[in-house]
Amino acid sequence: MTANFCAGVCATGNHKWDVVGNASEAAKIMFRTSLNNPGDPPGAVLSANMSVWMPMPHQRLFALMLNEELRSQWDVLSPGSAMQNMIRLSKSQDPGSLNAISLLRANATGGNANQNSVLVLQDSTTDVTGSLMVYAAVDVEAITVVMNGGDSSCVALLPSGFAIVPDCMAESKAGGEGGSLLTVGFQILVNDLPSSKINVESVNTVINLITRTVQGIKDVVHSNQQGRHISN
Template sequence: MTVELHLPTALVPTRESHFVRYCKQLGYGTWGVVDVSLENLFPYPASGFRRRPSGCLIQGMPEGCSKVIWVEHVAVDNRLVQSIYRPLVISGFTFSAKRWFAALIRHCQWLATLRARTAPTHDGVLLPQAGRESLLKLAERMTRSFWGDISACNENQWMPLPIRGAEDIRAMTKGSIPVPGMPPSSKIVFTTSIRLAVPPKRLFDFLRDENSRTKWDTRLFGHIIRELAYVINGNNPENRVSILQVNATPEEVEIFYLQESFSDDIGSYVIYAPVDALAMSGVLNGGSPEIVNILPCGFSILPDRPPLNGHGDVPGSLLTIAFHIIDLASTEEYIPPESVKTIFKVIAETAFLIKAAFTSDNVQGNLAGG
């Protein structure tokens, strides 16, 4: 088997490994899954990562539950890791067994919510089961696309912006998309990661709250935003899939946003994408989520250092910001200077507004004045 492990940032190299997996039932109700690296047999491409014997023990428990013990044992060269991420990566926090647990728990919760006959919703608004399933599947596709788009995986051909002050901003084209009545347009993903002196939980609550949206989203200044409906995913009410309605005026609906926000023992995410009214109506009526065009944007939040004893909040955060746009002027091989300037302006303003939101009550006025 082959695996490419990555963090939700373009600034940390991925960990690629070839390994053999051995699964065996060890006794009644107990199973073992063990992975052993095969890098000695597959020396190319050269890798600074070796996965020593790792895996899990699964034991059946009463009431349909399982007890899982997970062990990660690796040898890795971390010299290429960016300085702001080095404490997290070197400590083992980011690629630890806890991360496998977090992914496993999230998937199980998603399946349980998907199969539930009813689910907690906003103000008693009940979505039909077919519509709820389509909404959850669309949100899952959006989230997986976001994870793939912002990582340093081999498929992502990131390039730095040729602008002074943009050393930590990365951009790439992701093929073309048909636009009715116009030539095919390129999809561009651009991202950066910054450190903030804000606890991860506080930053997560700020970014997921629709009432805070106009404090950082320059495209929505002056708009009215409300959470029209949501589905809670799991036991934490903050882990939810939401439909946000954006009004230019109290009577005029401009666009809808699909948003998923969730937090686990490793990090937090707020991921969103615009969806027009016709597509949203189709999804809520049980239509296929696969035919909806999704351009995911959003944030990933990690602590800026390992939590003490592996638990509790820390005073700072590492925030990754990512946008996904359609650009008529760009091609799959070339981003023109004007588009580069726009990319830099959008991501720099967003980072400034988020930082300023925690230090000033007059963010928009400060930006306009500058």
């Protein structure tokens, strides 16, 4: 899943990506067709990525992104409700490590049971050089089959996520704390027919999605900094 996310952001791997639009746009949009790829849903896939500077050290920004209570402010998979961490498998012997595989679920609100029909599989990795958080919506029935010993290749995933690297030259910009460069990446199945073409509406949808997500993260960062200033 993480390898597929990185391939979608960097246009690497075994997929052939075509750039949509021009390089002057804030978000880079690419297109590919998926057919007979294990673990990949068949159809037309749009990938969008955007990089922005954040006035916050990368480890603290990463911790904010992992905060399930704040997730509804930026994640379209968790609109208006906190995420519930159902399963967490640490990838480190350190009990306080943020390196983990998690299975999340949006808490249903207002009697909306449909929010429980989709779970989120997440992989988080961090060290002094940077942080990576990759996640994908998974069907409840499919993940149940895997948890019962079934073949994981039958689960179709289109991962999205974040890469965060420290900006070591930004101390003067962030009040002495330093900053970080955040890259947000999305992959979206816009049509289940591999032969289909990408239209302007699909491109505008993915641009609006990534723009709203980036703005939501900026709002979370701003609120966190305001709270720290008040407490100090």
